[in-house]
Amino acid sequence: MAGEFAVRSQALPPPTERYTLLGWAHKNLFSTWYNTLLTFLAFGLGYVLVKPVITWLLEQAEWEVVKVNMRLLMVGQYPMEELWRVWLCLHLLAAIIGLTWGIWVRGRPWLAGALLLAPISFALLPTISDPNRAQLFILAAVALIAYGVGRFRGKGFRRPTISAWVLYFPTIILIIRGLTISEDWLPSVRSNLWGGLLLTFLLTVVGISFSFPLGVLLALGRRSRLPAIRWVSITYIEVIRGVPLVTILFMASNMVPLFFPLGIRTDPVLRAMIGITIFSSAYLAENVRGGLQAISFGQYEAAHAVGLSGFQTMALIILPQALRTIIPVLMGLFIALFKDTSLVATIGLLELLGISRSIMAQPQFIGFQREVLLFISLIYWVISYFMSYISQRLEVALGVGER
Amino acid sequence: MSQQILSDEPIIIARDVHKWYGHFHALKGIDMDVMRGEVIVIFGPSGSGKSTFIRTINRLEEHQRGQIIVDGIELTHDTRNIEKVRAETGMVFQQFNLFPHLTVLQNITLAPIWVRKWKKQKAEEVGMQLLERVGIPEQAAKFPGQLSGGQQQRVAIARALAMQPKIMLFDEPTSALDPEMIKEVLDVMIELAKAGGMTMIVVTHEMGFARAVADRMFFFDEGLIVESGTPDDIFKNPQEDRTKLFLSQILTH
Numbered sequence: 001m002a003g004e005f006a007v008r009s010q011a012l013p014p015p016t017e018r019y020t021l022l023g024w025a026h027k028n029l030f031s032t033w034y035n036t037l038l039t040f041l042a043f044g045l046g047y048v049l050v051k052p053v054i055t056w057l058l059e060q061a062e063w064e065v066v067k068v069n070m071r072l073l074m075v076g077q078y079p080m081e082e083l084w085r086v087w088l089c090l091h092l093l094a095a096i097i098g099l100t101w102g103i104w105v106r107g108r109p110w111l112a113g114a115l116l117l118a119p120i121s122f123a124l125l126p127t128i129s130d131p132n133r134a135q136l137f138i139l140a141a142v143a144l145i146a147y148g149v150g151r152f153r154g155k156g157f158r159r160p161t162i163s164a165w166v167l168y169f170p171t172i173i174l175i176i177r178g179l180t181i182s183e184d185w186l187p188s189v190r191s192n193l194w195g196g197l198l199l200t201f202l203l204t205v206v207g208i209s210f211s212f213p214l215g216v217l218l219a220l221g222r223r224s225r226l227p228a229i230r231w232v233s234i235t236y237i238e239v240i241r242g243v244p245l246v247t248i249l250f251m252a253s254n255m256v257p258l259f260f261p262l263g264i265r266t267d268p269v270l271r272a273m274i275g276i277t278i279f280s281s282a283y284l285a286e287n288v289r290g291g292l293q294a295i296s297f298g299q300y301e302a303a304h305a306v307g308l309s310g311f312q313t314m315a316l317i318i319l320p321q322a323l324r325t326i327i328p329v330l331m332g333l334f335i336a337l338f339k340d341t342s343l344v345a346t347i348g349l350l351e352l353l354g355i356s357r358s359i360m361a362q363p364q365f366i367g368f369q370r371e372v373l374l375f376i377s378l379i380y381w382v383i384s385y386f387m388s389y390i391s392q393r394l395e396v397a398l399g400v401g402e403r
Numbered sequence: 404m405s406q407q408i409l410s411d412e413p414i415i416i417a418r419d420v421h422k423w424y425g426h427f428h429a430l431k432g433i434d435m436d437v438m439r440g441e442v443i444v445i446f447g448p449s450g451s452g453k454s455t456f457i458r459t460i461n462r463l464e465e466h467q468r469g470q471i472i473v474d475g476i477e478l479t480h481d482t483r484n485i486e487k488v489r490a491e492t493g494m495v496f497q498q499f500n501l502f503p504h505l506t507v508l509q510n511i512t513l514a515p516i517w518v519r520k521w522k523k524q525k526a527e528e529v530g531m532q533l534l535e536r537v538g539i540p541e542q543a544a545k546f547p548g549q550l551s552g553g554q555q556q557r558v559a560i561a562r563a564l565a566m567q568p569k570i571m572l573f574d575e576p577t578s579a580l581d582p583e584m585i586k587e588v589l590d591v592m593i594e595l596a597k598a599g600g601m602t603m604i605v606v607t608h609e610m611g612f613a614r615a616v617a618d619r620m621f622f623f624d625e626g627l628i629v630e631s632g633t634p635d636d637i638f639k640n641p642q643e644d645r646t647k648l649f650l651s652q653i654l655t656h
Contacts, residue, residue, distance in 0.1 A: 302500035306514040
């Protein structure tokens, strides 16, 4: 009898349910009469809505307008002879991403393959010019080499890679902007020539990078016991949240010059960046505050009991947990920020949407709105989905919801 | 019985300590002297002020009247004194309060590295020694959420010990544990008491623990100390009616 319990208590695998395609369809689509009805309705509706689009896509769409204006859409009026600088920034990004992937990411070869295939498949499109094609291949090669370095010599490169990420954005702004001092080395490209996707990226990246620390400070300030700090934070957050982004952009555009000494011409792109940063930080502050409220009081007590100072408690214990919890919310904010950059058209900057509208206004391209809009929608969607995907990977890596 | 008393000066002196939560008078004048190396057990019904009192000792709660002097340092609004006292006291909570985003070993080494400024290697060595002492060295790389309650509480004890405190405060350490895990935590605490040298103040309902290692016991009720004495005095010869009533309620099994 003694062995019987041991045998019975052994865990068995659960019963597997195997379906053929017909079996699956029967269970999920046609199980009852109303399910069957709904299935037919759904398919019918899908057909009615999708068929015209597919037909148009395959038969009537003419992508000439996109092909001819590709440079405008991507970099605006950035001078042709300086485009190598934009490519340089992309190569640097590919190198850093490759390094990061090699050092920290294990597995997921299909995703790596997909990311590598992206520039290569772009390169194979018939509409790409030859020098760009070469650049795209170089991009894939750089990423691959960097991945190899990261994977096989990883340990020594951890700190340099993190520093590289931190320094990347100031560096590319420098590269793209150029130097005003020495015109031979790196001639300056005035920001009114920046446009298209390049400008969208710059605005987004600067917006995220600066609004994040500012938002965290505001959230902490709102919870501070010092009345002055608390009231300043509350006022800032509530005022900015009460005003639409367009209004803030207008105000930034008109009022930022007041803060600089007379005679200094403030860059319109800088004003837009300031406006976006101010706007985003207010929303971010509230999200961080929500995350902070979710931290149980016992964490503070344990940290104090073990001797950590207030600052150490916040930096080592509370903020890591709070920020981890709100990653989905933050990412949503950043994705919205990315698309809100399209509003800077109202202060005269031609980022992706702005420049596509001016393309559509050209006489030779009247009637091709659909192609242009579909193209930029695709770009917005791909990048937004990529950000969303990164957020999910980040959550898994940091164990959100598990620990 | 635990180690002999180490010196003549009490390490904790509480004089006429009062605490209010708003209008609620939680502590109504507590007087207590704790000698170095003593193991004190505080027991009593819920709401009697036992947890409140033990938390005033490391300033997790503020007392509004009276004096509390820990190892010669008086607890007032002066934050430097508070920090010095907290460096000398370790606390184990009923809800464990481990840091969920850090591994077990990181939980233990965090404070020594950032507060005592130890090097990471030294902190990890000491941390692993402590994990062995509480019996779970193999869990070092796991996260608190992956451990059982008894294991988590033992990690909490190791975390408090890592700062090498002079006083260990235990606030109902086994009250949130499943019955089969209570013993493993009490065993660690008994070993700590018998090893000697550590002043321990334990708020608990575990009378077996008190009988085994307590030097003195204090019965709290309604914010006051009703009775105190050695375990022999309390169990065999309780003086006050309320003590007798409470003991009869918790000693039925």
